[in-house]
Amino acid sequence: MAKLNFYRQTRQDGGSRTGLEINNVLRLMNFVPGTGDPDPALAWYVDVRCDGNGVPAEKEPARLWLLQNAPRFQDGLHRIAEELQRGIDDDIYPVQRVMLNPPAESTVKLVCSAMRREEARDIAQKIEMMKSEWDGLVNRLNESDVNGA
Amino acid sequence: MSRRTVFDSSIVIGHLRRSKASRSWDDVSEHMIVGWAEELIEIHDTNAIVTPVKIELLAGVMSQLEGERTRQYLACFDCVDKGDIRSQDWVDAERIASRVPHNPQPRQLGDCLIRAIANLLRYDVLTRDLGFPR
Numbered sequence: 001m002a003k004l005n006f007y008r009q010t011r012q013d014g015g016s017r018t019g020l021e022i023n024n025v026l027r028l029m030n031f032v033p034g035t036g037d038p039d040p041a042l043a044w045y046v047d048v049r050c051d052g053n054g055v056p057a058e059k060e061p062a063r064l065w066l067l068q069n070a071p072r073f074q075d076g077l078h079r080i081a082e083e084l085q086r087g088i089d090d091d092i093y094p095v096q097r098v099m100l101n102p103p104a105e106s107t108v109k110l111v112c113s114a115m116r117r118e119e120a121r122d123i124a125q126k127i128e129m130m131k132s133e134w135d136g137l138v139n140r141l142n143e144s145d146v147n148g149a
Numbered sequence: 150m151s152r153r154t155v156f157d158s159s160i161v162i163g164h165l166r167r168s169k170a171s172r173s174w175d176d177v178s179e180h181m182i183v184g185w186a187e188e189l190i191e192i193h194d195t196n197a198i199v200t201p202v203k204i205e206l207l208a209g210v211m212s213q214l215e216g217e218r219t220r221q222y223l224a225c226f227d228c229v230d231k232g233d234i235r236s237q238d239w240v241d242a243e244r245i246a247s248r249v250p251h252n253p254q255p256r257q258l259g260d261c262l263i264r265a266i267a268n269l270l271r272y273d274v275l276t277r278d279l280g281f282p283r
Contacts, residue, residue, distance in 0.1 A: 026152065039264065041264065092167065
């Protein structure tokens with residue numbers, strides 16, 4: 001049974017990181033640096049945490065699985081974005097929801113957190129962005145950023 | 150765990166205080182404190198810290214038992230700089246410390262160093278500290 005986390009996070013300097021972990025090992029990543037002085041403090045993150053027998057344990061099959069099941073993940077992200085339209089608390093504890101209608105033989109948990117009040121208020125917008133950019137985010141994941149950025 | 154995100158002291162200390170709540174250290178077992186660390190690791194999907202976080206936690210210890218429990222708590226995390234703080238980290242910490250925020254507040258040594266180490270190791274920082282310039 002594999003455990004996969006596909007995540008997107010943005011830093012205070014505007015830099016963003018999208019990553020794919022399988023069984024707690026970072027396998028693919030895309031890092032886009034921010035502008036100006038580097039500030040690694042996180043602004044927010046959204047995680048798509050999957051486990052089960054249907055979850056691929058290798059990186060390229062996992063990429064394909066995320067793309068093939070994009071409509072299910074996008075629907076899940078849209079539902080949580082709708083629920084969080086009024087924002088979330090900027091708390092140590094992230095918001096966690098089990099996704100309805102996950103891909104076969106898997107369970108999916110959507111987890112999101114924001115560090116400052118402004119980002120917490122606009123978290124639904126960030127989740128919708130992840131939803132609409134899903135294919136591009138998955139396709140831009142690469143191996144070289146895992147060690148290089 | 151390998152997510153490129155380290156906890157800063159505000160998150161680790163805040164979570165530990167909230168978990169311990171009003172309990173006396175005599176009522177906190179090793180099992181409990183390890184469970185709290187595992188909960189924090191699980192909820193944010195990272196176990197990474199850096200040396201200044203470890204030192205800040207230890208610097209708050211007031212008794213032998215609290216020290217023992219704090220070390221058991223810290224043992225659950227991966228200190229990603231392995232105690233190897235370089236001259237580059239100090240230079241970057243000075244750069245970070247020198248930036249005055251719009252709403253001026255003093256910066257703390259530990260916070261500047263945590264961000265400098267994270268920059269060098271290419272990690273992001275999970276922080277509740279709002280007093281830094283953007």
